[in-house]
Amino acid sequence: MEEKVLVSDLPALDSLYPEKVILDTRSGYGGFIVQREFLLELFKDIHDVWGYDMLSSITGVDYFPEMMEVVYHFYRSLGGGALVLKVQVPRDDAVVPSIFSIYNGAEFQEREAWDLLGIKFDGHPDLRRILMWEGFAGHPLRKDWKEAYYEEDTKPFSSRWPEGVAEHAEKKNLFKANVKYPDNFDPDKWIASGEEALYLGLQKSKNDQDMETESIVINLGPQHPSTHGVFRMAALIEGEAIIDLKPAFGYLHRNHEKIGERNTFLQNMPFTDRLDYISSMSNNFGYALAVEKLMGVKPPERAEYIRVIMAELTRIVSHFISTGFLLNDLGAFFTPALYALKERELILDVFEAVSGSRMMCNYFRFGGVVRDLPAGIHETIKNLAFERLPGKVDELDQLLTGNEIVRSRCIGIGVLTAEQAINLSATGPILRASGVPYDIRRADPYSIYDRFDFDIPVLYHGDIYDRYLIRIEEMRQSIRIIQQAITQIPEGPVFEGKPQYQVKVPAGEAYGRVEAPKGELGFYVVSNGQANPWRYHVRAPSFINLTSLRQMCLNYKVADVVAILGSIDIVLGEVDR
Amino acid sequence: MQSEKINKPDINIPPELQSQVAVTTLDRIYNWSRASSLWPMMFGLACCAIEMIITAASRVDFSRFGMEVMRPSPRQADVMIVSGTVTKKMVPQIVRLFNQMGEPKYVVAMGACASGGGPFKEGYNVVSGIDKFLPVDVYIPGCPPTPQALLHGLLVLQKKIEKEKLTDAEWYKKDFHEEIPIPILGPDLLDPRKFHLFKKELETTTEEFLIESDAKGEEA
Numbered sequence: 001m002e003e004k005v006l007v008s009d010l011p012a013l014d015s016l017y018p019e020k021v022i023l024d025t026r027s028g029y030g031g032f033i034v035q036r037e038f039l040l041e042l043f044k045d046i047h048d049v050w051g052y053d054m055l056s057s058i059t060g061v062d063y064f065p066e067m068m069e070v071v072y073h074f075y076r077s078l079g080g081g082a083l084v085l086k087v088q089v090p091r092d093d094a095v096v097p098s099i100f101s102i103y104n105g106a107e108f109q110e111r112e113a114w115d116l117l118g119i120k121f122d123g124h125p126d127l128r129r130i131l132m133w134e135g136f137a138g139h140p141l142r143k144d145w146k147e148a149y150y151e152e153d154t155k156p157f158s159s160r161w162p163e164g165v166a167e168h169a170e171k172k173n174l175f176k177a178n179v180k181y182p183d184n185f186d187p188d189k190w191i192a193s194g195e196e197a198l199y200l201g202l203q204k205s206k207n208d209q210d211m212e213t214e215s216i217v218i219n220l221g222p223q224h225p226s227t228h229g230v231f232r233m234a235a236l237i238e239g240e241a242i243i244d245l246k247p248a249f250g251y252l253h254r255n256h257e258k259i260g261e262r263n264t265f266l267q268n269m270p271f272t273d274r275l276d277y278i279s280s281m282s283n284n285f286g287y288a289l290a291v292e293k294l295m296g297v298k299p300p301e302r303a304e305y306i307r308v309i310m311a312e313l314t315r316i317v318s319h320f321i322s323t324g325f326l327l328n329d330l331g332a333f334f335t336p337a338l339y340a341l342k343e344r345e346l347i348l349d350v351f352e353a354v355s356g357s358r359m360m361c362n363y364f365r366f367g368g369v370v371r372d373l374p375a376g377i378h379e380t381i382k383n384l385a386f387e388r389l390p391g392k393v394d395e396l397d398q399l400l401t402g403n404e405i406v407r408s409r410c411i412g413i414g415v416l417t418a419e420q421a422i423n424l425s426a427t428g429p430i431l432r433a434s435g436v437p438y439d440i441r442r443a444d445p446y447s448i449y450d451r452f453d454f455d456i457p458v459l460y461h462g463d464i465y466d467r468y469l470i471r472i473e474e475m476r477q478s479i480r481i482i483q484q485a486i487t488q489i490p491e492g493p494v495f496e497g498k499p500q501y502q503v504k505v506p507a508g509e510a511y512g513r514v515e516a517p518k519g520e521l522g523f524y525v526v527s528n529g530q531a532n533p534w535r536y537h538v539r540a541p542s543f544i545n546l547t548s549l550r551q552m553c554l555n556y557k558v559a560d561v562v563a564i565l566g567s568i569d570i571v572l573g574e575v576d577r
Numbered sequence: 578m579q580s581e582k583i584n585k586p587d588i589n590i591p592p593e594l595q596s597q598v599a600v601t602t603l604d605r606i607y608n609w610s611r612a613s614s615l616w617p618m619m620f621g622l623a624c625c626a627i628e629m630i631i632t633a634a635s636r637v638d639f640s641r642f643g644m645e646v647m648r649p650s651p652r653q654a655d656v657m658i659v660s661g662t663v664t665k666k667m668v669p670q671i672v673r674l675f676n677q678m679g680e681p682k683y684v685v686a687m688g689a690c691a692s693g694g695g696p697f698k699e700g701y702n703v704v705s706g707i708d709k710f711l712p713v714d715v716y717i718p719g720c721p722p723t724p725q726a727l728l729h730g731l732l733v734l735q736k737k738i739e740k741e742k743l744t745d746a747e748w749y750k751k752d753f754h755e756e757i758p759i760p761i762l763g764p765d766l767l768d769p770r771k772f773h774l775f776k777k778e779l780e781t782t783t784e785e786f787l788i789e790s791d792a793k794g795e796e797a
Contacts, residue, residue: 131702132666132702133666133762135762135763135764136762136764136765137764137765140701140702147699147700147701148701148765149698149699149705150699151699188772190761190763190767222667222670223620223649223670223674224649225619225649229621229622229623229626230621230622230667250664250666250702251664251666251667251670252622252623252661252662252664252667253664253666253702254623254662254664254697254700254702254703255697255699255700255701255702255703258700258701259696259697259699259700262699270696271696274623274624274696277623277624277627278627337634338634338635341630341631341634341635341636342634342635342636345631345636358628358723359624359627359628359721360624360720360721572623573623573624
């Protein structure tokens with residue numbers, strides 16, 4: 001271990017830790033399989049010795065009926081590829097030690113795996129359901145769990161209209177058919193228990209001051225104008241100061257992953273649009289990359305350029321919205337947002353022209369994009385990138401950056417240090433505002449981002465103001481990328497091979513990740529060679545960035561929580577999926 | 578005043594007075610003023626909420642039709658735009674918000690999800706349409722509906738309001754009491770209105786009976 005560790009080096013863990021770690025030799029799979037007993041010990045080494053300090057994603061795969069597998073993806077904050085580790089446990093004894101003590105960013109992801117897959121994490125401080133409510137029957141992502149409207153395992157269904165008449169799934173929903181009610185269940189006597197557990201989890205302060213204070217729990221959301229949708233926080237306050245805060249999720253849990261496992265690969269593409277519904281093109285990008293990795297196809301040159309242009313336009317849209325709505329949260333009700341939305345509309349016009357839809361673009365395909373740029377759009381994008389947008393970003397900058405109220409509400413509020421940010425798995429503008437210059441476009445380049453000349457903005461205070469400034473600067477960098485791409489874009493085909501509804505995806509696993517506007521968006525796809533994915537997991541940046549919300553809010557005031565939440569820039573479609 | 582919406586037809590007003598005088602009925606002027614100042618509740622559920630914001634923003638701007646005041650509090654709102662997927666976890670709150678709105682109140686189901694579950698209908702946490710719980714006045718198709726479609730839906734709602742009569746209005750009747758029982762989060766979502774069916778099911782477990790009674794329960 002004396003020699004220098006190169007960033008790109010992947011340690012050969014199987015020879016370094018024999019008997020504890022073995023290579024995953026299944027065809028199409030990579031990474032290492034760790035024995036459950038040595039997990040904590042090994043992960044400590046991974047973190048301290050091998051420098052894999054960023055936990056990207058934790059998820060589980062139900063290899064019904066053999067076993068349950070927990071999959072960990074680690075990265076180095078210096079850049080480089082993924083270290084994939086797996087633990088295999090029997091389905092009826094799905095218990096794994098929690099790695100919360102080493103990686104605090106595991107908190108919500110482990111809760112999610114418990115909620116949806118029923119994997120218990122030993123030693124987790126607050127292992128409750130996260131997306132469903134406490135008391136819900138079963139763990140939905142287990143392969144033997146069927147929902148009430150269950151029809152068949154895979155799509156396309158054999159026939160929706162057996163007698164030529166459409167029928168409503170609701171009519172088939174018998175009370176006891178798929179929903180497992182406990183014996184002697186009496187609806188009149190049912191008491192929901194989730195709320196209490198949430199409030200009990202809030203930790204009272206242990207200060208020994210002379211003054212007696214009383215702490216109160218206040219709920220923000222799920223219907224609250226500041227929460228950007230149906231997000232909810234329970235905050236424990238003493239006076240105005242936040243002592244503890246816990247987010248509550250799941251009010252927009254749309255079962256993305258369960259539906260995704262039933263859909264064919266291509267059918268999932270429009271569903272990804274609805275994850276982070278402000279930046280649908282980036283979501284398409286991530287999913288297309290993951291499946292392309294499995295299929296081993298590469299899009300043609302022109303398609304790569306179109307993808308980059310669309311992804312960067314999306315980033316501009318998202319940052320415009322986030323800036324406008326941050327100001328909403330600060331009390332400048334809708335005036336800055338209207339400036340931002342005006343520019344967004346111009347970009348949405350481009351999306352509508354290329355894909356046919358303003359928001360839900362469904363534009364990417366495995367091996368290219370669905371159709372070429374229509375006539376005239378090249379000029380429109382050129383005009384936007386060279387004439388319109390640079391001036392408008394400057395305008396927003398001039399109006400807001402020096403504003404006294406913005407400065408006094410944002411500077412020094414919601415501070416997250418670099419160590420905390422990395423440990424809490426924060427990604428995207430939050431991580432870069434805390435002084436870690438980590439951007440997947442540079443750290444682990446994908447598509448053709450290595451061809452363009454652009455900077456990764458980084459700031460060091462980790463407060464709301466820096467996050468805002470990072471977004472403004474990133475818009476400028478995105479415009480630079482678009483300017484280069486739109487001038488260099490070659491002619492040619494936009495799709496590799498023959499377009500088809502049913503793509504052939506070989507068995508294996510793949511993790512595709514992109515630098516989405518909110519942070520690292522990853523898709524973990526497992527195929528068993530069938531028409532639909534066996535496992536389809538989304539590593540949603542806004543969900544995991546919320547892990548750091550508590551840390552950012554501690555000891556600030558209630559009014560600051562609203563601004564801090566605005567600066568994280570969440571989209572509920574992605575948080576709850 | 579020459580607005581066709583308030584002036585009662587076939588009453589001749591001398592031309593010199595037409596800009597100052599209107600002859601109208603109570604119904605007409607009451608509905609006209611209500612329809613021209615619809616206050617939507619500011620509450621977004623999912624993707625459609627973004628298009629709802631765009632409808633309020635400068636390009637489409639529904640304040641031209643008197644809807645500019647979006648209120649986060651249900652007590653001050655006239656119309657609830659259910660903008661997005663209704664999940665089982667969220668539906669108790671939505672029903673509670675609806676109960677808190679003052680009469681007369683209207684519900685617009687915006688988009689495929691709110692109308693019938695949309696692409697997520699088969700999901701285990703998705704309510705297949707808000708009309709399982711709330712009385713919906715206008716359904717707007719689309720995923721998401723364009724701002725123009727939402728605007729059209731709201732204009733349709735205005736037309737509906739203009740046709741209402743004070744004498745028939747339910748909410749002025751003495752014994753009117755429309756409070757929808759709030760669903761309960763049990764092992765699955767439980768609708769208190771269907772408890773009797775549920776208990777019967779636990780006793781009988783005959784499936785044919787259920788298909789029938791379930792359909793009836795929906796109408797009730």
